[in-house]
Amino acid sequence: NAGVTQTPKFRVLKTGQSMTLLCAQDMNHEYMYWYRQDPGMGLRLIHYSVGEGTTAKGEVPDGYNVSRLKKQNFLLGLESAAPSQTSVYFCASSPNYRATEAFFGQGTRLTVV
Amino acid sequence: AQKVTQAQTEISVVEKEDVTLDCVYETRDTTYYLFWYKQPPSGELVFLIRRNSFDEQNEISGRYSWNFQKSTSSFNFTITASQVVDSAVYFCALSETSYDKVIFGPGTSLSVIP
Numbered sequence: 001n002a003g004v005t006q007t008p009k010f011r012v013l014k015t016g017q018s019m020t021l022l023c024a025q026d027m028n029h030e031y032m033y034w035y036r037q038d039p040g041m042g043l044r045l046i047h048y049s050v051g052e053g054t055t056a057k058g059e060v061p062d063g064y065n066v067s068r069l070k071k072q073n074f075l076l077g078l079e080s081a082a083p084s085q086t087s088v089y090f091c092a093s094s095p096n097y098r099a100t101e102a103f104f105g106q107g108t109r110l111t112v113v
Numbered sequence: 114a115q116k117v118t119q120a121q122t123e124i125s126v127v128e129k130e131d132v133t134l135d136c137v138y139e140t141r142d143t144t145y146y147l148f149w150y151k152q153p154p155s156g157e158l159v160f161l162i163r164r165n166s167f168d169e170q171n172e173i174s175g176r177y178s179w180n181f182q183k184s185t186s187s188f189n190f191t192i193t194a195s196q197v198v199d200s201a202v203y204f205c206a207l208s209e210t211s212y213d214k215v216i217f218g219p220g221t222s223l224s225v226i227p
Contacts, residue, residue: 035217040122042204043158043217058214090158101148101160102215 002026006091006105013081013112021076021108023091031094032074033058033102034066036087043090049074081112115140117207117218125224126195134190134221136205142166147181147188148206152220158204164188195225 007022023032033048035058045058047066055066063085065077074093078085088109092102116139126132138147149161162172164181172179176193192199205218 033215040219042117042119042219045214045216048214088156092158101163103160104158107156 004103004105006108010109017081018079023074025093029093029095033092034076035090038087083112086112115216117216119218119221121221123222128227129194131193134203136188138186138207142209144210146208149190150204152202197225200225
């Protein structure tokens with residue numbers, strides 16, 4: 001009963017380094033999203049996907065790229081990490097974007113030094 | 114434009130007290146969905162409830178109840194006889210049919226003191 005799994009759970013990066021966060025869901029959901037959570041700001045949508053091969057920008061897309069080559073996976077990339085990208089990142093999925101609840105991964109705590 | 118306001122940043126209550134978490138939203142749509150999520154100290158996000166804009170009936174689930182009022186654009190959450198396990202950050206969220214985005218409020222951190 002895995003649900004939504006994020007890899008890794010923790011990471012420390014140096015400024016300018018790149019990395020990819022992996023999100024995998026086993027519920028056959030069409031929609032997947034990446035959020036970042038910062039103190040006092042709730043969750044802000046970075047990018048999302050409405051199906052395999054599609055991606056779209058959310059509220060705070062700058063500095064991030066995403067890919068959805070397979071329905072079950074949604075990758076979030078940071079090409080050149082900056083301290084402002086220190087945050088907790090959550091991946092989520094849902095069968096229907098608007099009307100149903102999202103299922104969240106356990107989060108990835110990223111620190112950029 | 115979409116907006117979700119949770120004016121209470123932090124709330125502390127003594128165990129067994131009742132507590133209400135406020136959520137006020139803004140939307141131009143007539144069809145929309147509202148959600149509440151709980152984030153306990155362990156960090157995961159747990160879905161609590163979904164409400165669509167055409168269903169204004171209040172809902173009760175055990176010690177939890179929700180009061181949806183379209184007239185005031187509010188979707189408040191009440192915990193009756195609070196327990197220490199209710200300590201968490203609670204998020205209200207809004208989904209409109211016009212936009213492919215779900216907007217979360219900033220969250221309310223609830224501490225229940227034994």
